[in-house]
Amino acid sequence: MPKIALPTASPLQRALLVGVELTSTKQLIPVEESLQELAQLASTAGLAVMGALRQRLAKPNSATYIGSGKLSELVELIDETAAELVVFDSELSPRHQRELERYLGEKTQVLDRSALILDIFASHAETREGALQVELAQYEYRLPRLTRQWTHLARQAGGASGRTGSIGGVGLRGPGETQLEVDRREITRRISHLNTELQKVRNHRGRHRQKRRRSRVPVVTLVGYTNAGKSTLFRALTNANVLVADRLFATLDPTTRRIQATGGPAFLLTDTVGFIQKLPATLVAAFHATLEEISETDILLHVIDSSHPNAAHQALVVNDTLAQIGVGNASIITVFNKMDLSPNEVIPEILITKFPDGIPVSALSHIGLTRLHTAIQAILRQSLINITVDLPYTNGDLISLFHRQAVVSTVEHTDNSVLITGELPSRLASRFKKHVKT
Ligand SMILES: Nc1nc2c(ncn2[C@@H]2O[C@H](COP(=O)(O)OP(=O)(O)OP(=O)(O)O)[C@@H](O)[C@H]2O)c(=O)[nH]1
Numbered sequence: 559m560p561k562i563a564l565p566t567a568s569p570l571q572r573a574l575l576v577g578v579e580l581t582s583t584k585q586l587i588p589v590e591e592s593l594q595e596l597a598q599l600a601s602t603a604g605l606a607v608m609g610a611l612r613q614r615l616a617k618p619n620s621a622t623y624i625g626s627g628k629l630s631e632l633v634e635l636i637d638e639t640a641a642e643l644v645v646f647d648s649e650l651s652p653r654h655q656r657e658l659e660r661y662l663g664e665k666t667q668v669l670d671r672s673a674l675i676l677d678i679f680a681s682h683a684e685t686r687e688g689a690l691q692v693e694l695a696q697y698e699y700r701l702p703r704l705t706r707q708w709t710h711l712a713r714q715a716g717g718a719s720g721r722t723g724s725i726g727g728v729g730l731r732g733p734g735e736t737q738l739e740v741d742r743r744e745i746t747r748r749i750s751h752l753n754t755e756l757q758k759v760r761n762h763r764g765r766h767r768q769k770r771r772r773s774r775v776p777v778v779t780l781v782g783y784t785n786a787g788k789s790t791l792f793r794a795l796t797n798a799n800v801l802v803a804d805r806l807f808a809t810l811d812p813t814t815r816r817i818q819a820t821g822g823p824a825f826l827l828t829d830t831v832g833f834i835q836k837l838p839a840t841l842v843a844a845f846h847a848t849l850e851e852i853s854e855t856d857i858l859l860h861v862i863d864s865s866h867p868n869a870a871h872q873a874l875v876v877n878d879t880l881a882q883i884g885v886g887n888a889s890i891i892t893v894f895n896k897m898d899l900s901p902n903e904v905i906p907e908i909l910i911t912k913f914p915d916g917i918p919v920s921a922l923s924h925i926g927l928t929r930l931h932t933a934i935q936a937i938l939r940q941s942l943i944n945i946t947v948d949l950p951y952t953n954g955d956l957i958s959l960f961h962r963q964a965v966v967s968t969v970e971h972t973d974n975s976v977l978i979t980g981e982l983p984s985r986l987a988s989r990f991k992k993h994v995k996t
């Protein structure tokens with residue numbers, strides 16, 4: 559019998575990390591912690607971290623970002639560890655990247671935090687819109703940096719469109735053109751194609767959103783730093799089986815479920831993508847439409863991993879990002895998650911000071927969920943009015959709307975109609991105007 563060759567798993571690419579503390583700019587997260595986070599990002603992206611270097615600088619070296627002494631140290635470390643990749647924690651300009659690659663030679667690829675995040679997003683996107691958005695962000699990121707084949711990122715290229723392999727476009731080369739020009743032209747063409755495709759998907763989603771707005775069910779959205787436990791809380795509150803994973807950016811595409819708490823108005827709960835410091839600008843732009851949904855929310859549940867040593871900084875990053883998106887009139891409920899990990903369920907002082915109204919919960923052990931529900935209901939109820947309506951049986955749609963949306967206290971049937979008393983979201987009052995019983 560012929561021997562069947564089994565595919566062998568490709569070994570992890572070996573990577574070194576470089577963190578630079580710029581003394582001239584204020585960073586929300588200290589360099590050491592930022593490097594730890596970068597290591598987590600690297601392993602999520604499938605890299606084996608072999609070591610890390612750090613440097614304090616007033617400003618980046620104009621050519622190679624880090625100084626020449628550090629660069630020699632990096633070369634030594636590359637030789638020692640046989641690293642194939644160097645990942646910088648800061649965003650490198652196309653020039654920095656080129657100079658570094660020139661200095662480090664053909665065998666060593668240079669990436670930055672943004673490229674890594676884009677790579678992770680690419681492999682976690684599940685919906686068509688998510689995949690298109692990431693692909694667009696990848697191309698926009700890559701366009702000014704086109705110098706040579708990006709082996710690490712190239713394997714992700716074209717996920718949404720079914721294209722595989724590199725973006726070189728064999729056979730597309732016109733007379734007298736360099737490969738670089740062909741690549742540039744091809745990428746520009748792809749970018750405009752992706753924008754058209756995205757617009758189609760968004761129009762479709764826009765119609766859904768309009769429908770939802772018309773139904774006027776309030777929307778509650780989970781936001782927070784990546785890995786804070788948003789999806790776990792979503793599961794705990796809805797029993798829906800969404801993906802929970804101890805890795806960064808497990809969730810990318812938003813999921814929504816309707817929640818009908820006993821004795822309270824119904825609402826929609828949305829689980830969404832996590833935030834992180836130094837989110838690539840191209841990604842924020844590409845995800846603009848998804849993030850926009852956050853700005854149309856009635857209540858934001860800001861989930862904080864209170865067991866994380868860096869929780870307070872992470873919360874600041876989230877607040878910063880929310881301010882950038884513009885969250886409008888949404889009420890914010892702060893949730894201190896993972897309380898089960900804290901000895902005697904003590905909330906760190908720094909969190910209490912910053913968020914005195916935070917609600918301690920454990921999404922995993924279902925602790926504190928009743929209090930959280932009460933807090934959500936309290937806000938939803940603020941906009942409720944007490945009302946009695948007399949609805950003819952022929953108005954089936956209104957009767958069912960009242961039951962779905964209001965907190966019903968009494969129901970009385972007459973021959974032709976039903977008298978219902980309850981607390982109705984004030985924004986629905988006009989629908990029942992003709993039937994109000996005084
Ligand atoms: N001990 C403990 N672990 C938790 C709790 N909530 C979540 N986790 C764990 O934290 C990790 C991340 O949880 P997720 O729910 O995936 O976090 P997320 O905020 O949705 O993360 P992203 O989607 O990656 O942004 C998982 O390993 C969870 O099991 C909690 O209350 N207690």
Ligand SMILES: [Mg+2]
Pocket residue numbers: 788789790801802808809830
């Ligand atoms: Mg998640």
